Amino acid sequence: MHIIITDAWLAKSRALHLSSLKLLAAGVVASMLLMLGAVAAYHWVFLEGVRQGWPGFGSVARLVTQGEVDSKEVYMRENLDAMARKLGEMQARMLQIESLGERVAGLAGLNPQEFRVHQGAGGALISGRDLTLEELAQAMDQLDMASGSRVDWLTVVESRLFDQKIQRTMVPTEQPVAGGRVGSPFGFRIDPINGRSALHTGLDFPADTGTPILAAAGGVVVVQEVHPAYGNMVEVDHGNNLITRYAHASKVHVRKGDIVKRGQKIAEVGSTGRSTGPHLHFEVWVSGVPQDPQRFLAAGETMATASLQVSKARLR
Missing domain, CATH: 1.20.5 (Single alpha-helices involved in coiled-coils or other helix-helix interfaces)
Structure with a gap:
């Protein structure tokens, strides 16, 4: 071209x-x-x-933007539904925690009903219906408040259980001589030295010299001395005006002021003091009054048996 x-x-x-x-x-x-x-x-x-605002342009604008608005609403609805399902699962877990809390409260010696009353209503369980954003936010606030109160209550229960555990460790239920048999029981008997009737204020555990003597419970050593009648003697204070005494030892492995644990070796069997042969003389005193140690030891055996049965049941 x-x-x-x-x-x-x-x-x-x-x-x-x-x-x-x-x-x-x-x-x-x-x-x-x-x-x-x-x-x-x-x-x-x-x-x-x-x-x-020219005539006709507003309706055209709505038609153009309607698709975008619809897609946003669908996206928001899908996310709200997912959050609602998750919230429903969390509320179901809270109900399980509430049931567990009631059982644990019973074990701690608390009234299980107090747990439910203390918690109050945790809000209605989320169902399959559509929820608005406001309803979802309100349900989440209720769940947050309920979870906080449950944490506080379970902390109280934990503290109570811990106190009970400490108290159990401070009660003399452990055998002071492993596998030892009781020779002379608590109560009145004929004194083997002078032949007169006298109160025997403890239990005698015949054993070979050197056999370990174990602390029947945790506590603090308050006496460690050589006594004319008790020989090498140790006294352990367990709190609550409860004291255990271990007498006639050949050797002592603790001193006054020491903290001892349940089952800890504190001395060895001997025949020191007013004794006719190697044995452990074991006493339990409550508020200055001698008690029959066999009652405490029997309670320990009962708890050990119950614990063993629970363990077997769990294994099944």
């Missing part, structure tokens, strides 16, 4: 040669410019019409 351009003023002519490729490129560029111009004009007119 040839185009001749003539300039009348300069009396000149110029010839342009356009190939088919150049014409095609020029057509494409012109089309793109025309399309961009049309889009820009439509966009400006559309926005101006919406801003100015």
Whole structure:
């Protein structure tokens, strides 16, 4: 294609040669410019019409944006449903914790009903219905309050159970001589030395010299001395005006002021003091009054048997 351009003023002519490729490129560029111009004009007119409130533009804008709004609502609904399901699972777990808390409260010596009363209502369990964002936020606030109160209550229960455990460790229920048999029981008997009737204020455990003497419970050594009648003697204070006494030892491994644990070796069997042969003389005193140690030791055997039965039941 040839185009001749003539300039009348300069009396000149110029010839342009356009190939088919150049014409095609020029057509494409012109089309793109025309399309961009049309889009820009439509966009400006559309926005101006919406801003100015021209008739018909508001409904067109709603139709254009409706799809985007619908997709956002679907996305939000899916997320709300997922959160509601998760919240329902958490509420179900809270009900399980509440049931467990009641049982543990009973073990701690507390009234299980106090646990439910103390917690109050934990809010309605989330069902399969659609929830609004406000309802979901309210349910989560209720769950947060309920979980906080349950933590506080279970902390009290834990403290009570810990106190009970400490108290159990401070009660002399451990055999002071492992596997030892009782020789002379608590009560009145004929004294083996003078032949008169006298109160025997403890239990005698015959054993070989050097046999370990174990602390019947945890406590603090308050006496460690050589007594004319008791020989090498140790007294352990367990609190609550409860004291145990271990007499006639051949050797003592603790001193006054030492803290001892249940089952700890504190001395060795001997025959020191007023004794007719190697044995441990074991006494339990409560508020300054001698008690029958066999009652404490029997209680320890009962607890050990019960614990063994519970362990076997769990294994089954």
